Amino acid sequence: MPDYENIIKRSLNFIEKNLSKSISNEDIADYSGYSPYHYARIFSGFTGFPIVTYIRMRKLSEAAIVLIVSGKPIEEISKKFGFESQEVFTRAFKKYFQQTPSLYRKNKILKNFQPKLELQIRLNKRNGGQRMNYKITELPNLDIIGIKIKTKTKDFKGNLRELWDSFLNRINEIPQFKGAQKVGICFHDPRFVEKEPEQEDEWFYMAGIMAKKKSEIPKGMIYQKIPASKYAVFSYDGSKDNLHELYRYISVDWISSVEYEFYPHDELEMYNEETEYFDSVKGKYDLMIPIK
Numbered sequence: 070m071p072d073y074e075n076i077i078k079r080s081l082n083f084i085e086k087n088l089s090k091s092i093s094n095e096d097i098a099d100y101s102g103y104s105p106y107h108y109a110r111i112f113s114g115f116t117g118f119p120i121v122t123y124i125r126m127r128k129l130s131e132a133a134i135v136l137i138v139s140g141k142p143i144e145e146i147s148k149k150f151g152f153e154s155q156e157v158f159t160r161a162f163k164k165y166f167q168q169t170p171s172l173y174r175k176n177k178i179l180k181n182f183q184p185k186l187e188l189q190i191r192l193n194k195r196n197g198g199q200r201m202n203y204k205i206t207e208l209p210n211l212d213i214i215g216i217k218i219k220t221k222t223k224d225f226k227g228n229l230r231e232l233w234d235s236f237l238n239r240i241n242e243i244p245q246f247k248g249a250q251k252v253g254i255c256f257h258d259p260r261f262v263e264k265e266p267e268q269e270d271e272w273f274y275m276a277g278i279m280a281k282k283k284s285e286i287p288k289g290m291i292y293q294k295i296p297a298s299k300y301a302v303f304s305y306d307g308s309k310d311n312l313h314e315l316y317r318y319i320s321v322d323w324i325s326s327v328e329y330e331f332y333p334h335d336e337l338e339m340y341n342e343e344t345e346y347f348d349s350v351k352g353k354y355d356l357m358i359p360i361k
Contacts, residue, residue, distance in 0.1 A: 114320025126183040211295040215277020242287040249278035253338035300357040334359035
C-alpha cells in the first residue's frame with residue numbers, strides 16, 4: 070500500500086528546495102508519481118492546506134523575512150521567490166498579510182509566518198480505531214432528471230435547501246418518479262484540483278432522480294447523463310456541518326489503507342426516503358467517491 074505519509078514529507082522537502090521557482094500541482098504530482106487530482110486530495114487531507122495555498126504561504130513567509138532583515142529592493146525579492154512581477158507579488162503579499170510589502174518592512178514585525186510543515190501524522194481511525202464501513206461498486210451510465218443550479222460557496226447551504234424544496238415539490242411531474250432513487254450530484258470542476266472553492270467561487274450542483282430511460286423532461290428541469298464509473302461508497306449519518314470530518318477520513322485514513330486512487334469525476338449522494346436532504350442537524354445518505 071502507498072506510504073502517503075512519507076510521500077507527503079518528501080513533497081514538502083521538494084517545495085522547500087524550489088521556493089524560488091514557479092511550482093505547480095502538476096510538478097509535485099509528477100515528483101510523487103500520482104495524478105494531479107489524486108495527489109491534490111491527498112496533500113489537502115494530510116496537511117489541511119490545498120497545495121497551491123501552502124506553496125504561496127511559504128513563498129510569502131520567506132519573502133517576509135527577507136523584507137525585514139535586508140534592504141533588497143521589493144522587485145528583486147519578488148523575483149527571488151518566483152513571482153512573475155512586483156505587482157503580482159504585492160497583491161499576493163497584501164492579501165495574505167493585510168499589509169503592503171513596504172509597510173511590513175517598515176513595521177519590522179514578523180507575523181502570520183507559515184513555517185515549513187513538519188508532518189507527524191498518525192492515522193486516526195474513527196470509532197475507537199475501527200475503520201468506517203465502505204463498499205466498492207461499479208455503476209453503469211446513469212440517466213438523471215432534475216434541477217441543476219450554479220451556486221457560490223458562501224450561499225451553498227441556503228441554495229441547497231431551496232433546490233431540494235423546489236425539486237421535491239415538482240417531483241411528481243416526472244413520469245417515472247415513483248420509487249426512483251433520489252440523487253445529489255456535485256459536479257467535478259477542474260478549477261478546484263489545485264485549490265478549494267473560495268466563498269465567491271461558483272460551481273454546479275444538481276438534485277434529481279435516477280431515470281430508467283430518457284423521458285419527457287418537465288419545464289425547468291434537465292436531463293443529465295453520468296458516465297459509468299467505479300465508486301467507494303461511504304454511508305454517512307450525522308450533521309452536514311461535520312461532513313469535513315468524513316472527507317478528511319477518506320483523504321487520509323481510508324486512502325492510505327487501500328490500493329485505489331481518487332478519480333476526477335462527479336461525486337454522488339444517494340438518498341433514502343427518510344432523509345431530509347438539506348438538514349444541517351442530521352442526514353443519512355451514501356456518499357459516493359469516484360476511484361480507479
